[in-house]
Amino acid sequence: KNQVEQSPQSLIILEGKNCTLQCNYTVSPFSNLRWYKQDTGRGPVSLTIMTFSENTKSNGRYTATLDADTKQSSLHITASQLSDSASYICVVRGSNDYKLSFGAGTTVTVRA
Amino acid sequence: NAGVTQTPKFQVLKTGQSMTLQCAQDMNHEYMSWYRQDPGMGLRLIHYSVGAGITDQGEVPNGYNVSRSTTEDFPLRLLSAAPSQTSVYFCASRVASGNTIYFGEGSWLTVV
Numbered sequence: 001k002n003q004v005e006q007s008p009q010s011l012i013i014l015e016g017k018n019c020t021l022q023c024n025y026t027v028s029p030f031s032n033l034r035w036y037k038q039d040t041g042r043g044p045v046s047l048t049i050m051t052f053s054e055n056t057k058s059n060g061r062y063t064a065t066l067d068a069d070t071k072q073s074s075l076h077i078t079a080s081q082l083s084d085s086a087s088y089i090c091v092v093r094g095s096n097d098y099k100l101s102f103g104a105g106t107t108v109t110v111r112a
Numbered sequence: 113n114a115g116v117t118q119t120p121k122f123q124v125l126k127t128g129q130s131m132t133l134q135c136a137q138d139m140n141h142e143y144m145s146w147y148r149q150d151p152g153m154g155l156r157l158i159h160y161s162v163g164a165g166i167t168d169q170g171e172v173p174n175g176y177n178v179s180r181s182t183t184e185d186f187p188l189r190l191l192s193a194a195p196s197q198t199s200v201y202f203c204a205s206r207v208a209s210g211n212t213i214y215f216g217e218g219s220w221l222t223v224v
Contacts, residue, residue: 004154032211043116043202043215044155089154093211099170100213102147102154 003027004092006103013080013110021106023073023090035064035075036089038105044089047075080110114138118203118216125193125223133188133219135203142208144186145170146178148199149218155202161186162208193223 004025013019025033032051036044048057048064050073057064061078077084090103119134137144145160147170157170161180175197177189186205190197203216 009152034211034213041218043204043217045215046212049211099157099160102156104152104154 003101004090004103006088006090006106008106009104010107010109013108015080015082015110015112017080019077019080019108021075021077021088021090021108023075023103025071025073025090025092025101025103027092027094027101028071029095030068030071031093031095033064033066033073034091034093035062035073036091038087038089040086047088077108080108082110082112084108085110116203116205116214116216118201118219120219121217122220123222125190125221127193127195127223129193131190131193133190133201133203133221135186135188135216136184137186137203137205137214138184139205139207139214140183141205141214142183144180144203144205146176146186146188147202147204148172149202150199158188158201190221195223197221198223 007022034049035047038044047059050057050066052068063076066073087105087107089105092101116137142163146158147155149155156172158176159178161167164183167178201219204213206213
């Protein structure tokens with residue numbers, strides 16, 4: 001069973017609207033959680049990295065939250081743009097472990 | 113700054129053929145790794161290296177070999193291609209103490 005589950009699998013939103021992506025994980029002990037954006041046909045690019053003690057981190061219109069107690073994270077996209085159309089991947093790293101656990105990603109499609 | 117460079121971008125192989133996916137990074141990163149990405153699944157680690165001359169298996173190593181003769185290069189070899197190896201392959205690197213992973217642009221491999 002995957003240690004990182006993302007929902008929804010995909011979503012479609014209108015340009016200018018907001019959306020929230022979810023990530024639940026079971027990795028323990030926990031070191032950090034990252035969100036990556038992957039454009040079609042490209043490699044993933046880092047959006048945010050949060051450690052155990054961080055609850056919120058923003059990168060422009062992207063805001064990630066983390067609840068380490070419930071092992072949940074969310075990525076909120078504000079005022080979506082067409083360029084936000086991509087797959088968003090949640091990645092969790094356990095403590096003292098180089099290996100990462102990847103979610104399957106949420107595909108976001110922004111329509112004009 | 114080239115970052116992580118992968119070649120080829122696209123490749124079609126016949127079952128049983130061998131080939132090498134090339135990966136090079138110019139950031140002097142100690143850690144390099146290879147992942148495969150399949151539909152509906154998170155990236156899965158094939159092999160990784162924590163420095164020149166040191167390699168180790170990841171989650172799905174069967175059918176693949178790697179070597180790390182220099183800090184810059186980390187080629188992935190498919191010994192005898194099988195249709196199950198049809199996938200998108202990503203090379204990645206990071207500094208030993210860093211959290212940000214830099215991915216290449218991906219290599220699309222089809223085995224017929």
